[in-house]
Amino acid sequence: MFAELLQYLFAGLTSGAIYALAGLGFAIIYNASHVINFAQGEFIMIGGMATSMMVAAGLPLPLAIALAVVVTMMVGVALEKFAIEPARNSDVVTIIIITIGASIFLRGLAQVVWDKEFHSLPAFSGETPINVAGATLMPQSIWVVGISVLVIVALWWFFNRTLFGKAMLATSFNRLAAQLMGIGVKKVLMVSFALSALLGAVGGIVVTPITFTNYEAGIMLGLKGFSAAVLGGLGNGLGAIVGGLVVGIAEALASGYLSSAYKDAVAFVIILFVLFFLPNGLFGKKGTDRV
Protein backbone atom coordinates (compact mmCIF):
# COMPACT_ATOMS: atom_id res chain seq x y z
CA MET A 1 0.00 0.00 0.00
CA PHE A 2 2.62 2.51 1.11
CA ALA A 3 5.11 1.12 -1.38
CA GLU A 4 2.57 1.68 -4.12
CA LEU A 5 2.02 5.31 -3.10
CA LEU A 6 5.76 5.86 -2.87
CA GLN A 7 6.15 4.41 -6.35
CA TYR A 8 3.63 6.89 -7.74
CA LEU A 9 5.27 9.75 -5.89
CA PHE A 10 8.66 8.89 -7.43
CA ALA A 11 7.11 8.92 -10.88
CA GLY A 12 5.25 12.15 -10.11
CA LEU A 13 8.35 13.94 -8.82
CA THR A 14 10.32 12.91 -11.89
CA SER A 15 7.86 14.25 -14.41
CA GLY A 16 6.99 17.13 -12.07
CA ALA A 17 10.60 18.30 -12.17
CA ILE A 18 10.46 18.47 -15.97
CA TYR A 19 7.15 20.37 -15.87
CA ALA A 20 8.68 22.74 -13.34
CA LEU A 21 11.61 23.50 -15.66
CA ALA A 22 9.21 24.04 -18.56
CA GLY A 23 6.97 26.18 -16.34
CA LEU A 24 9.96 28.33 -15.38
CA GLY A 25 10.69 28.73 -19.07
CA PHE A 26 7.19 30.08 -19.61
CA ALA A 27 7.55 32.36 -16.59
CA ILE A 28 10.85 33.91 -17.69
CA ILE A 29 9.64 34.83 -21.16
CA TYR A 30 6.27 35.95 -19.81
CA ASN A 31 8.03 38.27 -17.37
CA ALA A 32 10.23 39.80 -20.02
CA SER A 33 7.51 40.34 -22.61
CA HIS A 34 4.05 39.24 -21.38
CA VAL A 35 4.19 36.69 -24.16
CA ILE A 36 3.33 33.04 -23.56
CA ASN A 37 5.84 31.14 -25.65
CA PHE A 38 4.08 28.06 -26.97
CA ALA A 39 7.34 26.89 -28.52
CA GLN A 40 8.64 26.09 -25.03
CA GLY A 41 7.82 22.40 -25.54
CA GLU A 42 9.89 22.37 -28.72
CA PHE A 43 12.94 23.46 -26.71
CA ILE A 44 12.43 20.28 -24.66
CA MET A 45 12.13 18.19 -27.80
CA ILE A 46 15.18 19.75 -29.48
CA GLY A 47 17.31 19.19 -26.36
CA GLY A 48 16.42 15.50 -26.21
CA MET A 49 16.49 14.83 -29.96
CA ALA A 50 19.76 16.65 -30.59
CA THR A 51 21.47 14.77 -27.78
CA SER A 52 20.29 11.33 -28.85
CA MET A 53 21.16 12.00 -32.50
CA MET A 54 24.68 13.11 -31.57
CA VAL A 55 25.15 10.13 -29.26
CA ALA A 56 23.96 7.86 -32.07
CA ALA A 57 26.53 9.52 -34.33
CA GLY A 58 29.23 8.47 -31.90
CA LEU A 59 29.83 11.55 -29.74
CA PRO A 60 30.47 10.96 -26.02
CA LEU A 61 27.39 11.70 -23.90
CA PRO A 62 28.71 14.74 -21.97
CA LEU A 63 29.87 16.45 -25.18
CA ALA A 64 26.57 15.65 -26.90
CA ILE A 65 24.66 17.14 -23.96
CA ALA A 66 26.71 20.33 -23.96
CA LEU A 67 26.33 20.76 -27.73
CA ALA A 68 22.59 20.05 -27.59
CA VAL A 69 22.11 22.71 -24.91
CA VAL A 70 24.02 25.21 -27.02
CA VAL A 71 22.02 24.31 -30.14
CA THR A 72 18.73 24.71 -28.28
CA MET A 73 19.78 28.07 -26.89
CA MET A 74 20.71 29.19 -30.38
CA VAL A 75 17.27 28.13 -31.60
CA GLY A 76 15.76 30.15 -28.74
CA VAL A 77 17.76 33.25 -29.64
CA ALA A 78 16.98 32.83 -33.34
CA LEU A 79 13.28 32.52 -32.52
CA GLU A 80 13.45 35.79 -30.61
CA LYS A 81 15.54 37.56 -33.22
CA PHE A 82 13.70 36.51 -36.37
CA ALA A 83 10.13 35.85 -35.22
CA ILE A 84 9.45 37.84 -32.04
CA GLU A 85 11.54 40.98 -32.38
CA PRO A 86 10.31 42.01 -35.83
CA ALA A 87 6.77 41.89 -34.39
CA ARG A 88 7.56 43.63 -31.11
CA ASN A 89 5.16 46.50 -31.80
CA SER A 90 2.26 44.11 -32.37
CA ASP A 91 -0.31 42.94 -29.92
CA VAL A 92 0.74 40.37 -27.34
CA VAL A 93 -1.89 38.01 -28.76
CA THR A 94 -0.33 38.33 -32.21
CA ILE A 95 3.07 37.41 -30.80
CA ILE A 96 1.60 34.42 -28.95
CA ILE A 97 0.15 33.19 -32.25
CA ILE A 98 3.59 33.65 -33.80
CA THR A 99 5.04 31.35 -31.12
CA ILE A 100 2.41 28.71 -31.97
CA GLY A 101 3.46 29.00 -35.61
CA ALA A 102 7.09 28.73 -34.59
CA SER A 103 6.37 25.56 -32.62
CA ILE A 104 4.75 23.94 -35.66
CA PHE A 105 7.67 25.06 -37.79
CA LEU A 106 10.21 23.61 -35.36
CA ARG A 107 8.37 20.28 -35.25
CA GLY A 108 8.38 20.15 -39.04
CA LEU A 109 12.05 21.08 -39.13
CA ALA A 110 12.85 18.31 -36.65
CA GLN A 111 11.11 15.77 -38.92
CA VAL A 112 13.13 16.93 -41.89
CA VAL A 113 16.51 17.31 -40.17
CA TRP A 114 16.14 14.15 -38.08
CA ASP A 115 13.21 11.74 -38.55
CA LYS A 116 9.83 10.65 -37.20
CA GLU A 117 11.11 7.77 -35.08
CA PHE A 118 11.34 7.51 -31.32
CA HIS A 119 14.83 7.96 -29.89
CA SER A 120 16.36 7.29 -26.55
CA LEU A 121 19.52 7.86 -24.59
CA PRO A 122 21.39 5.52 -22.28
CA ALA A 123 20.64 6.21 -18.62
CA PHE A 124 23.38 8.42 -17.17
CA SER A 125 24.45 5.93 -14.49
CA GLY A 126 23.08 2.53 -15.31
CA GLU A 127 19.62 1.04 -14.99
CA THR A 128 19.89 -0.93 -11.78
CA PRO A 129 16.78 0.04 -9.80
CA ILE A 130 17.20 1.11 -6.20
CA ASN A 131 14.79 -0.38 -3.68
CA VAL A 132 13.32 2.23 -1.32
CA ALA A 133 10.82 0.86 1.22
CA GLY A 134 9.42 -1.57 -1.29
CA ALA A 135 9.22 0.90 -4.18
CA THR A 136 11.72 0.92 -7.02
CA LEU A 137 13.54 4.06 -7.90
CA MET A 138 15.41 4.33 -11.19
CA PRO A 139 18.80 6.06 -10.94
CA GLN A 140 17.81 8.29 -13.85
CA SER A 141 14.96 9.72 -11.74
CA ILE A 142 17.55 10.89 -9.24
CA TRP A 143 19.43 12.55 -12.10
CA VAL A 144 16.25 14.28 -13.27
CA VAL A 145 15.35 15.65 -9.85
CA GLY A 146 18.95 16.45 -8.87
CA ILE A 147 19.76 18.34 -12.04
CA SER A 148 16.45 20.20 -11.89
CA VAL A 149 17.24 21.32 -8.35
CA LEU A 150 20.72 22.45 -9.43
CA VAL A 151 19.32 24.41 -12.36
CA ILE A 152 16.69 26.04 -10.16
CA VAL A 153 19.29 27.07 -7.57
CA ALA A 154 21.51 28.50 -10.30
CA LEU A 155 18.53 30.41 -11.68
CA TRP A 156 17.68 31.77 -8.25
CA TRP A 157 21.26 32.93 -7.84
CA PHE A 158 21.18 34.60 -11.27
CA PHE A 159 17.98 36.56 -10.58
CA ASN A 160 18.77 37.54 -7.00
CA ARG A 161 22.52 37.96 -6.91
CA THR A 162 23.66 39.29 -10.27
CA LEU A 163 23.07 42.80 -11.55
CA PHE A 164 21.84 41.60 -14.93
CA GLY A 165 19.44 39.14 -13.31
CA LYS A 166 18.05 41.94 -11.18
CA ALA A 167 17.78 44.11 -14.28
CA MET A 168 15.69 41.38 -15.92
CA LEU A 169 13.41 41.24 -12.89
CA ALA A 170 13.17 45.03 -12.83
CA THR A 171 12.13 45.02 -16.49
CA SER A 172 9.28 42.67 -15.64
CA PHE A 173 8.13 44.92 -12.79
CA ASN A 174 8.35 48.21 -14.66
CA ARG A 175 9.49 48.31 -18.25
CA LEU A 176 9.50 52.11 -18.58
CA ALA A 177 11.58 52.62 -15.46
CA ALA A 178 13.96 49.87 -16.57
CA GLN A 179 14.54 51.67 -19.87
CA LEU A 180 15.15 54.92 -18.00
CA MET A 181 17.83 53.14 -15.91
CA GLY A 182 19.58 52.28 -19.15
CA ILE A 183 18.59 48.63 -19.15
CA GLY A 184 18.47 47.42 -22.75
CA VAL A 185 15.09 45.72 -22.99
CA LYS A 186 16.05 44.08 -26.30
CA LYS A 187 18.92 42.32 -24.61
CA VAL A 188 16.67 41.31 -21.71
CA LEU A 189 14.23 39.74 -24.17
CA MET A 190 16.98 37.87 -25.96
CA VAL A 191 18.51 36.52 -22.76
CA SER A 192 15.07 35.45 -21.55
CA PHE A 193 14.63 33.32 -24.68
CA ALA A 194 18.12 31.87 -24.29
CA LEU A 195 17.45 31.00 -20.63
CA SER A 196 14.06 29.45 -21.37
CA ALA A 197 15.62 27.37 -24.14
CA LEU A 198 18.32 26.26 -21.73
CA LEU A 199 15.72 25.15 -19.17
CA GLY A 200 13.77 23.28 -21.83
CA ALA A 201 16.87 21.59 -23.23
CA VAL A 202 18.10 20.44 -19.82
CA GLY A 203 14.67 19.01 -18.99
CA GLY A 204 14.40 17.30 -22.35
CA ILE A 205 17.84 15.74 -22.08
CA VAL A 206 17.57 14.31 -18.58
CA VAL A 207 14.11 12.85 -19.18
CA THR A 208 14.83 11.22 -22.54
CA PRO A 209 16.34 8.00 -21.05
CA ILE A 210 13.03 7.49 -19.21
CA THR A 211 10.34 8.63 -21.63
CA PHE A 212 12.07 8.53 -25.05
CA THR A 213 11.57 11.43 -27.39
CA ASN A 214 10.43 12.15 -30.93
CA TYR A 215 9.63 15.23 -32.97
CA GLU A 216 6.22 15.55 -31.29
CA ALA A 217 7.35 14.96 -27.71
CA GLY A 218 7.37 18.68 -26.99
CA ILE A 219 3.63 19.22 -27.42
CA MET A 220 2.49 17.44 -24.28
CA LEU A 221 5.50 18.40 -22.17
CA GLY A 222 5.06 22.02 -23.20
CA LEU A 223 1.34 22.09 -22.43
CA LYS A 224 1.94 20.50 -19.05
CA GLY A 225 4.65 23.02 -18.30
CA PHE A 226 2.12 25.69 -19.25
CA SER A 227 -0.40 24.16 -16.81
CA ALA A 228 2.30 24.29 -14.14
CA ALA A 229 2.99 27.96 -14.85
CA VAL A 230 -0.73 28.84 -14.81
CA LEU A 231 -1.35 26.87 -11.64
CA GLY A 232 1.51 28.64 -9.87
CA GLY A 233 0.52 32.08 -11.15
CA LEU A 234 1.95 33.17 -14.50
CA GLY A 235 5.29 34.86 -14.12
CA ASN A 236 5.95 33.56 -10.62
CA GLY A 237 9.08 31.39 -10.41
CA LEU A 238 8.28 29.63 -7.17
CA GLY A 239 4.74 29.14 -8.43
CA ALA A 240 5.99 27.41 -11.58
CA ILE A 241 8.07 24.99 -9.51
CA VAL A 242 5.25 24.15 -7.10
CA GLY A 243 2.82 24.00 -10.01
CA GLY A 244 5.08 21.58 -11.87
CA LEU A 245 5.36 19.25 -8.91
CA VAL A 246 1.61 19.37 -8.25
CA VAL A 247 0.79 18.58 -11.89
CA GLY A 248 3.37 15.76 -11.98
CA ILE A 249 2.24 14.14 -8.75
CA ALA A 250 -1.48 14.53 -9.51
CA GLU A 251 -0.89 12.93 -12.87
CA ALA A 252 1.03 9.99 -11.38
CA LEU A 253 -1.59 9.41 -8.69
CA ALA A 254 -4.44 9.58 -11.19
CA SER A 255 -2.83 7.13 -13.55
CA GLY A 256 -1.97 4.83 -10.65
CA TYR A 257 -5.24 4.83 -8.75
CA LEU A 258 -7.73 5.60 -11.53
CA SER A 259 -6.54 4.62 -14.97
CA SER A 260 -3.48 5.53 -16.97
CA ALA A 261 -5.90 6.50 -19.75
CA TYR A 262 -6.65 9.68 -17.74
CA LYS A 263 -3.00 10.58 -17.22
CA ASP A 264 -2.86 13.37 -19.78
CA ALA A 265 -6.28 14.73 -18.86
CA VAL A 266 -5.17 15.60 -15.31
CA ALA A 267 -3.06 18.59 -16.30
CA PHE A 268 -5.89 20.07 -18.30
CA VAL A 269 -8.48 19.50 -15.60
CA ILE A 270 -6.10 21.40 -13.32
CA ILE A 271 -5.89 24.28 -15.82
CA LEU A 272 -9.69 24.50 -16.02
CA PHE A 273 -9.97 24.39 -12.26
CA VAL A 274 -7.42 27.17 -11.88
CA LEU A 275 -9.08 29.34 -14.51
CA PHE A 276 -12.50 28.96 -12.89
CA PHE A 277 -11.61 29.28 -9.23
CA LEU A 278 -8.12 30.74 -8.91
CA PRO A 279 -7.49 32.94 -11.94
CA ASN A 280 -4.32 34.40 -10.38
CA GLY A 281 -2.90 30.96 -9.61
CA LEU A 282 -1.49 29.86 -6.28
CA PHE A 283 1.15 32.58 -5.99
CA GLY A 284 -0.17 35.12 -8.47
CA LYS A 285 -0.02 38.86 -7.94
CA LYS A 286 -2.85 40.30 -5.91
CA GLY A 287 -1.82 43.89 -6.56
CA THR A 288 -1.04 45.19 -3.08
CA ASP A 289 1.52 47.84 -4.03
CA ARG A 290 1.08 51.15 -2.34
CA VAL A 291 0.77 54.09 -4.70
Next chain:
Amino acid sequence: MLLEISGITSHYGRIQALRGIDVEVREGELVALVGANGAGKTTLLRGISGVQPLTAGTIKFDGKDITRMPADARVALGIAQVPEGRQVFGPMSVEDNLRLGAYRRKGDDVEADMKRMYDMFPILFKKRELPAGTLSGGQQQMLAIARALMSHPRLLLLDEPSMGLAPLLVQEIFDAVVALKEAGTTIFLVEQNAYAALAIADRGYVLETGSVVMSDSGKTLLADERIKEAYLGL
Protein backbone atom coordinates in the same frame (compact mmCIF):
# COMPACT_ATOMS: atom_id res chain seq x y z
CA MET B 1 25.06 74.07 -24.50
CA LEU B 2 24.33 70.77 -22.76
CA LEU B 3 20.89 70.08 -24.18
CA GLU B 4 19.66 71.59 -27.41
CA ILE B 5 16.20 70.66 -28.64
CA SER B 6 15.00 72.06 -31.92
CA GLY B 7 11.68 71.66 -33.65
CA ILE B 8 10.68 68.32 -32.18
CA THR B 9 7.20 66.95 -32.76
CA SER B 10 5.57 63.81 -31.44
CA HIS B 11 2.28 62.04 -32.03
CA TYR B 12 0.04 59.56 -30.25
CA GLY B 13 -1.66 57.99 -33.22
CA ARG B 14 -3.24 60.91 -35.06
CA ILE B 15 -3.07 63.27 -32.11
CA GLN B 16 -0.14 65.64 -32.12
CA ALA B 17 1.28 66.04 -28.61
CA LEU B 18 4.32 68.21 -29.41
CA ARG B 19 4.21 70.90 -32.12
CA GLY B 20 7.78 71.95 -32.82
CA ILE B 21 9.45 72.51 -29.46
CA ASP B 22 12.70 74.45 -29.01
CA VAL B 23 14.34 74.18 -25.61
CA GLU B 24 17.90 74.75 -24.41
CA VAL B 25 19.59 73.82 -21.16
CA ARG B 26 23.10 75.02 -20.36
CA GLU B 27 25.59 73.25 -18.13
CA GLY B 28 24.85 73.93 -14.44
CA GLU B 29 21.44 75.48 -15.04
CA LEU B 30 18.14 74.63 -13.43
CA VAL B 31 15.52 75.06 -16.13
CA ALA B 32 11.82 74.67 -15.40
CA LEU B 33 9.11 73.71 -17.86
CA VAL B 34 5.63 74.52 -16.62
CA GLY B 35 2.23 73.96 -18.10
CA ALA B 36 -1.19 72.51 -17.47
CA ASN B 37 -2.16 68.88 -17.51
CA GLY B 38 -1.96 67.49 -21.03
CA ALA B 39 0.27 70.26 -22.40
CA GLY B 40 2.89 67.70 -23.46
CA LYS B 41 5.39 68.04 -20.61
CA THR B 42 5.79 64.33 -19.95
CA THR B 43 5.86 63.56 -23.68
CA LEU B 44 8.75 66.00 -24.09
CA LEU B 45 10.76 64.45 -21.24
CA ARG B 46 10.16 60.95 -22.56
CA GLY B 47 11.28 62.13 -25.97
CA ILE B 48 14.53 63.40 -24.45
CA SER B 49 15.08 60.03 -22.76
CA GLY B 50 14.27 58.14 -25.94
CA VAL B 51 11.23 56.24 -24.70
CA GLN B 52 8.73 58.26 -26.74
CA PRO B 53 9.14 58.26 -30.53
CA LEU B 54 9.57 61.67 -32.16
CA THR B 55 8.22 62.49 -35.60
CA ALA B 56 10.49 65.42 -36.45
CA GLY B 57 13.21 67.67 -35.06
CA THR B 58 16.57 67.04 -33.44
CA ILE B 59 17.95 66.63 -29.93
CA LYS B 60 21.60 67.42 -29.29
CA PHE B 61 23.36 66.50 -26.07
CA ASP B 62 26.70 68.14 -25.48
CA GLY B 63 26.87 68.92 -29.20
CA LYS B 64 26.16 65.34 -30.25
CA ASP B 65 23.01 64.45 -32.17
CA ILE B 66 21.15 61.83 -30.11
CA THR B 67 17.78 62.02 -31.88
CA ARG B 68 17.94 58.40 -33.02
CA MET B 69 19.93 56.96 -30.14
CA PRO B 70 18.25 54.14 -28.14
CA ALA B 71 17.18 54.91 -24.58
CA ASP B 72 19.82 52.80 -22.85
CA ALA B 73 22.67 54.52 -24.71
CA ARG B 74 21.34 57.94 -23.63
CA VAL B 75 21.58 56.88 -19.99
CA ALA B 76 25.18 55.87 -20.60
CA LEU B 77 25.82 59.38 -22.03
CA GLY B 78 24.59 60.91 -18.77
CA ILE B 79 20.87 61.62 -19.16
CA ALA B 80 18.88 60.33 -16.18
CA GLN B 81 15.17 60.74 -15.62
CA VAL B 82 12.99 60.66 -12.54
CA PRO B 83 9.74 59.67 -14.20
CA GLU B 84 6.26 60.91 -13.45
CA GLY B 85 4.59 58.82 -10.76
CA ARG B 86 8.01 57.71 -9.41
CA GLN B 87 7.94 54.27 -11.04
CA VAL B 88 10.08 52.55 -8.43
CA PHE B 89 10.55 48.79 -8.78
CA GLY B 90 7.89 47.99 -6.17
CA PRO B 91 8.69 44.39 -5.20
CA MET B 92 12.46 45.01 -5.06
CA SER B 93 14.31 46.35 -2.04
CA VAL B 94 15.26 50.02 -1.76
CA GLU B 95 18.90 48.99 -2.06
CA ASP B 96 18.31 47.01 -5.26
CA ASN B 97 16.45 49.99 -6.72
CA LEU B 98 19.52 52.14 -6.09
CA ARG B 99 21.85 49.50 -7.47
CA LEU B 100 19.83 49.37 -10.69
CA GLY B 101 20.14 53.14 -10.92
CA ALA B 102 23.88 52.55 -11.34
CA TYR B 103 23.24 49.83 -13.95
CA ARG B 104 25.10 51.59 -16.73
CA ARG B 105 28.19 52.22 -14.62
CA LYS B 106 28.78 48.69 -13.33
CA GLY B 107 31.12 47.85 -10.43
CA ASP B 108 33.42 50.62 -9.22
CA ASP B 109 32.21 53.00 -6.51
CA VAL B 110 28.53 52.01 -6.33
CA GLU B 111 28.70 51.39 -2.57
CA ALA B 112 30.16 54.86 -1.95
CA ASP B 113 27.42 56.43 -4.05
CA MET B 114 24.80 54.51 -2.17
CA LYS B 115 26.18 55.89 1.07
CA ARG B 116 25.95 59.42 -0.34
CA MET B 117 22.29 58.82 -1.21
CA TYR B 118 21.60 57.52 2.29
CA ASP B 119 23.24 60.64 3.74
CA MET B 120 21.04 62.79 1.55
CA PHE B 121 17.85 60.86 2.37
CA PRO B 122 18.39 59.13 5.74
CA ILE B 123 14.92 57.58 5.67
CA LEU B 124 16.02 55.44 2.72
CA PHE B 125 18.84 54.00 4.82
CA LYS B 126 16.37 52.97 7.50
CA LYS B 127 14.19 51.25 4.94
CA ARG B 128 16.94 49.92 2.67
CA GLU B 129 15.90 46.29 2.96
CA LEU B 130 12.16 46.84 2.50
CA PRO B 131 10.38 46.48 -0.84
CA ALA B 132 10.19 49.91 -2.46
CA GLY B 133 6.45 49.48 -2.93
CA THR B 134 5.89 49.68 0.83
CA LEU B 135 7.36 53.19 1.06
CA SER B 136 5.11 56.26 1.31
CA GLY B 137 4.68 58.52 -1.70
CA GLY B 138 7.26 61.02 -0.49
CA GLN B 139 9.79 58.32 0.31
CA GLN B 140 9.25 56.75 -3.09
CA GLN B 141 9.92 60.14 -4.68
CA MET B 142 13.18 60.42 -2.73
CA LEU B 143 14.08 56.92 -3.85
CA ALA B 144 13.29 57.75 -7.47
CA ILE B 145 15.55 60.82 -7.31
CA ALA B 146 18.33 58.92 -5.54
CA ARG B 147 18.03 56.07 -8.06
CA ALA B 148 18.47 58.50 -10.95
CA LEU B 149 21.45 60.16 -9.25
CA MET B 150 23.18 56.79 -8.92
CA SER B 151 23.99 57.00 -12.63
CA HIS B 152 26.06 60.20 -12.10
CA PRO B 153 23.92 62.10 -14.58
CA ARG B 154 25.21 65.15 -16.42
CA LEU B 155 21.58 66.09 -16.95
CA LEU B 156 18.80 65.21 -14.53
CA LEU B 157 15.26 65.22 -15.88
CA LEU B 158 12.61 65.55 -13.17
CA ASP B 159 9.00 64.87 -14.10
CA GLU B 160 6.46 66.28 -11.62
CA PRO B 161 8.41 65.46 -8.45
CA SER B 162 5.75 67.18 -6.32
CA MET B 163 2.79 65.31 -7.73
CA GLY B 164 0.50 63.83 -5.10
CA LEU B 165 2.66 64.85 -2.14
CA ALA B 166 1.66 66.72 1.03
CA PRO B 167 2.85 70.37 1.09
CA LEU B 168 5.52 69.68 3.71
CA LEU B 169 7.01 66.91 1.57
CA VAL B 170 6.81 69.09 -1.54
CA GLN B 171 9.02 71.58 0.30
CA GLU B 172 11.46 68.83 1.23
CA ILE B 173 11.69 67.57 -2.35
CA PHE B 174 12.22 71.08 -3.74
CA ASP B 175 14.91 71.73 -1.12
CA ALA B 176 16.65 68.59 -2.34
CA VAL B 177 16.41 69.83 -5.94
CA VAL B 178 17.96 73.17 -4.99
CA ALA B 179 20.74 71.38 -3.10
CA LEU B 180 21.47 69.28 -6.18
CA LYS B 181 21.64 72.34 -8.37
CA GLU B 182 24.01 74.01 -5.92
CA ALA B 183 26.20 70.92 -6.04
CA GLY B 184 26.50 71.51 -9.78
CA THR B 185 23.95 69.12 -11.32
CA THR B 186 22.22 70.39 -14.43
CA ILE B 187 18.47 69.97 -13.98
CA PHE B 188 15.50 70.13 -16.31
CA LEU B 189 12.41 70.25 -14.10
CA VAL B 190 8.90 69.69 -15.40
CA GLU B 191 6.12 70.82 -13.08
CA GLN B 192 2.45 71.56 -12.84
CA ASN B 193 3.25 73.38 -9.61
CA ALA B 194 4.41 76.43 -11.58
CA TYR B 195 4.99 78.70 -8.60
CA ALA B 196 7.37 76.38 -6.77
CA ALA B 197 9.20 75.43 -9.95
CA LEU B 198 9.72 78.96 -11.32
CA ALA B 199 10.78 80.20 -7.88
CA ILE B 200 13.87 77.99 -7.90
CA ALA B 201 14.59 78.00 -11.66
CA ASP B 202 17.23 80.03 -13.49
CA ARG B 203 15.06 80.02 -16.57
CA GLY B 204 11.61 78.77 -17.42
CA TYR B 205 9.51 77.70 -20.38
CA VAL B 206 5.72 77.71 -20.53
CA LEU B 207 4.16 74.92 -22.53
CA GLU B 208 0.60 75.05 -23.87
CA THR B 209 -1.01 72.30 -25.98
CA GLY B 210 2.31 71.14 -27.35
CA SER B 211 3.98 74.51 -28.03
CA VAL B 212 6.31 76.73 -26.03
CA VAL B 213 4.38 79.99 -25.60
CA MET B 214 6.80 81.88 -23.34
CA SER B 215 10.35 81.60 -22.12
CA ASP B 216 12.32 83.86 -19.83
CA SER B 217 14.15 83.89 -16.52
CA GLY B 218 12.29 82.25 -13.65
CA LYS B 219 11.84 85.56 -11.84
CA THR B 220 10.43 87.37 -14.87
CA LEU B 221 7.96 84.59 -15.57
CA LEU B 222 6.84 84.57 -11.94
CA ALA B 223 6.08 88.27 -12.18
CA ASP B 224 4.32 88.05 -15.54
CA GLU B 225 0.64 88.94 -15.35
CA ARG B 226 -0.46 86.29 -17.84
CA ILE B 227 1.41 83.57 -15.99
CA LYS B 228 -0.03 84.70 -12.71
CA GLU B 229 -3.51 84.48 -14.11
CA ALA B 230 -3.16 81.20 -15.96
CA TYR B 231 -0.97 79.13 -13.67
CA LEU B 232 -0.55 80.68 -10.29
CA GLY B 233 -4.18 81.50 -9.57
CA LEU B 234 -3.26 84.94 -8.30
